[in-house]
Amino acid sequence: MKWHQLSPSDANDMKGVPLPRARPSPRRRIWIPVAVSFIAITVLWAYLYPPQDYTYPVRDWFPSEPARELTDEETAARVVFRQILSTPPFPSRNPKIAFMFLTPGKLPFEKLWELFFKGHEGRYTIYVHASREKPEHISPVFVDREIHSDKVGWGMISMVDAERRLLAKALEDIDNQQFVLLSDSCVPLHNFDYVYDFLMGSKHSFLDCFDDPGPHGVFRYSKNMLPEVRETEFRKGSQWFSIKRQHAMVVIADSLYYSKFRRFCKPGMEEGRNCYADEHYLPTLFHMMDPAGIANWSVTYVDWSEGKWHPRSFRAKDVTYELLKNMTSIDVSSHITSDEKKELLQRPCLWNGLKRPCYLFARKFYPEALNNLMNLFSNYTIF
Numbered sequence: 001m002k003w004h005q006l007s008p009s010d011a012n013d014m015k016g017v018p019l020p021r022a023r024p025s026p027r028r029r030i031w032i033p034v035a036v037s038f039i040a041i042t043v044l045w046a047y048l049y050p051p052q053d054y055t056y057p058v059r060d061w062f063p064s065e066p067a068r069e070l071t072d073e074e075t076a077a078r079v080v081f082r083q084i085l086s087t088p089p090f091p092s093r094n095p096k097i098a099f100m101f102l103t104p105g106k107l108p109f110e111k112l113w114e115l116f117f118k119g120h121e122g123r124y125t126i127y128v129h130a131s132r133e134k135p136e137h138i139s140p141v142f143v144d145r146e147i148h149s150d151k152v153g154w155g156m157i158s159m160v161d162a163e164r165r166l167l168a169k170a171l172e173d174i175d176n177q178q179f180v181l182l183s184d185s186c187v188p189l190h191n192f193d194y195v196y197d198f199l200m201g202s203k204h205s206f207l208d209c210f211d212d213p214g215p216h217g218v219f220r221y222s223k224n225m226l227p228e229v230r231e232t233e234f235r236k237g238s239q240w241f242s243i244k245r246q247h248a249m250v251v252i253a254d255s256l257y258y259s260k261f262r263r264f265c266k267p268g269m270e271e272g273r274n275c276y277a278d279e280h281y282l283p284t285l286f287h288m289m290d291p292a293g294i295a296n297w298s299v300t301y302v303d304w305s306e307g308k309w310h311p312r313s314f315r316a317k318d319v320t321y322e323l324l325k326n327m328t329s330i331d332v333s334s335h336i337t338s339d340e341k342k343e344l345l346q347r348p349c350l351w352n353g354l355k356r357p358c359y360l361f362a363r364k365f366y367p368e369a370l371n372n373l374m375n376l377f378s379n380y381t382i383f
């Protein structure tokens with residue numbers, strides 16, 4: 001059908017006025033391309049700038065389903081995780097970051113952290129889990145921030161218990177949106193605004209996770225974890241995480257996978273296996289339940305290059321502007337496998353798909369490094 005058949009001139013025809021079939025009037029000839037371009041622009045605009053909540057509603061998320069019938073506990077756990085992960089957090093008018101310090105006692109860098117927090121009141125909350133003794137505080141921002149705590153054994157499940165205790169306490173505050181775990185030997189590498197924008201703006205949680213086929217990785221796995229945790233799903237990663245509210249909820253809600261690790265991942269197991277729950281539980285849980293939701297690297301820098309059992313600790317004389325700049329310029333995350341191949345696994349640090357420097361915090365520093373760090377702080381944290 002030609003468009004002008006329904007035009008007024010056709011109506012005139014029907015009245016029997018013998019008019020030649022009219023071409024569209026000049027006015028109508030302008031009207032068409034204008035309408036077409038208007039529609040095209042509208043469609044293009046909607047495509048380029050979708051409404052803000054376009055990406056939000058329930059995301060299509062399923063944990064990878066193993067090819068077997070799930071146990072009742074697994075079905076229940078998965079449905080709870082799915083609900084938590086697909087529900088956007090309660091919108092907060094005052095979003096805050098929870099800084100959770102896991103320490104035996106004293107926090108040697110309180111003064112440095114005070115400098116970091118200064119002027120940002122209301123945008124952070126501090127929690128301290130002091131497992132050996134209640135620390136004397138040097139800085140007022142840390143006073144009365146201890147939570148109920150218990151003993152923590154190195155590499156024992158009590159380490160995970162302390163992390164869960166901190167998360168539960170920090171989740172009580174509805175404004176806390178990001179949950180950063182820090183140790184007494186951690187220091188900030190950037191200023192507060194940079195850290196706040198980096199964490200709040202990220203779609204992912206910063207949880208370290210990789211597949212280590214060697215003795216410090218998959219060898220620590222025990223078949224007793226079957227059927228819920230298979231060897232191919234066993235992962236490793238640093239315990240120093242920074243996670244979103246939904247992921248913190250998942251950690252608190254999990255009892256099934258947690259109890260598997262409590263029973264079967266500990267030092268001195270059968271066949272000389274030494275498993276450390278704090279290095280395997282969360283990486284494995286999130287690898288199974290929300291692999292696309294984690295960045296697979298930690299925002300806390302540590303130097304394993306000496307290849308020893310413990311990472312390098314920095315002394316006062318090591319702390320220079322150059323050292324700190326080096327740490328803040330790294331934009332590739334590296335893991336070395338513990339098998340004979342000692343394979344170097346490297347990936348760019350992608351922040352919402354954009355390559356950026358990886359680290360916001362660093363460890364480990366000796367308490368004697370405090371003065372140098374304080375002197376350099378305003379210089380190295382300009383960005």
Ligand SMILES: *[C@@H]1O[C@H](CO)[C@@H](O)[C@H](O)[C@H]1NC(C)=O
Pocket residue numbers: 204287291292293294295296
């Ligand atoms: C993290 O690693 C998993 C594979 O273990 C991958 O599926 C996921 O996409 C990675 N996360 C990001 C943000 O790239």
Ligand SMILES: *[C@@H]1O[C@H](CO)[C@@H](O)[C@H](O)[C@H]1NC(C)=O
Pocket residue numbers: 320322323326
């Ligand atoms: C900083 O990095 C450069 C290049 O990787 C290296 O040569 C230098 O020794 C590093 N400096 C410090 C203080 O770590």
Ligand SMILES: *[C@@H]1O[C@H](CO)[C@@H](O)[C@H](O)[C@H]1NC(C)=O
Pocket residue numbers: 321376379
């Ligand atoms: C502070 O930073 C500048 C570069 O921005 C550098 O030249 C200077 O040496 C630094 N000061 C100290 C005390 O490191």
